[in-house]
Amino acid sequence: MSSDRTDTYCPTMTDLKILSILLSSSGALDSFTIFRRSKFGLKLFFERYSKLLNLSFVSEEDGVARLTATGRALIKHNLPRLGNVKKQWREVPERFIGTRLRDGEFYIPNLELLSIGTFSG
């Protein structure tokens, strides 16, 4: 049953963030601390947190949330989704990359800033 649930439930990135906060805190944490660390709005936090409780990926007692065995399996299975998100738009195209400058080497950042007296003397 538990492996079924981890196989069939597709967690949102919000779910994974909540689960990973718990995982990195030895599996148990005050729900208020999870909320603060997640930096989510109150509504989004409770929408996902209550879902995780309902699906028994997380249990809560006296305000302390704990990862269940299935919750731990789910986040471990999905850890690569959190770490390996490649931001393609941050790759600079080859044609924009010039010769690398050596330390102390001069360069002109903006031709418009040159004046008649820049290099005199």
Place this chain on the structure above:
Amino acid sequence: MNKDSFVLVSKLVLKQPWLIPKLDDLYEILYFDCSEEMTRNLIYELLDRFLYVDTAMHHAHMVDLALEIVSEPGIGDENTQIVAMSADWNADSSLEIIYNLKPLMEGHGWRKYSLINRFTHALKTYNATGQNNIILVDDFVGSGQTVLGRIKTIRAQFDGSGITDYTIRVKVLSSTQAGLDNLIASGVNVTAQKIIKKGIDDFYDPPTAAEHRARMLAIESLLSPRYIFGGEEREMPSLGYNGAQAVYCRENANTPNSVFPIFWWPFKADGVERKVVLVRAMGDA
């Protein structure tokens, strides 16, 4: 948000998850409308004891209602008409009840009975079919006054036509205890799938209840006392219509005016719209 507020809201919304999409509105009621801690606690406790009928629970109630009708002693498929409490051409929650009953009654093999969409047509149905057992159905009973009015009209119609061999039963999904008591005291054969207690009077000792009612009246003073609709004035039903103090709502349904207006009355005293956690069509207010 500090930890105390978070813990308060957390306990509430994990028990009443229907409030999660309404968190911003809830926050406004708890921390802007309620200036005192005791008032905030009262609102919190009322929301905590809300009966929220979600779609699954509503369906379960419908299944039970159908079962109750087919197992009712003394009536049968051939001689029964199930009649909505609806009075006219307006959309009404009782119409939803009779429509939902349709497949459920078929499931019990009932095919000869009638499903009637207006209570004034009960006599017409009797004249056409001879079905003399009337079951009035509705979603919710608040004070019970509407039900008594419907029964009075049906009796006047039948008695006026010299008909005496008919019965009237009332079956609803939810009723306030006071509404149910009122109907039973008037001799009505009535059942409800869920009974709703008064949110304040039935949960505190009399002195505490009096204090809480005063607190609620103080918050209600922030609301507009009336709403003008199509030339008609509708009074804000203080503590719920007829003081019903209901803490009840149904998913995707119109909130009854028996519910404390602080949760659904959409105007402040100065007429400006306010945030609410429940919705009621103000044409029915």
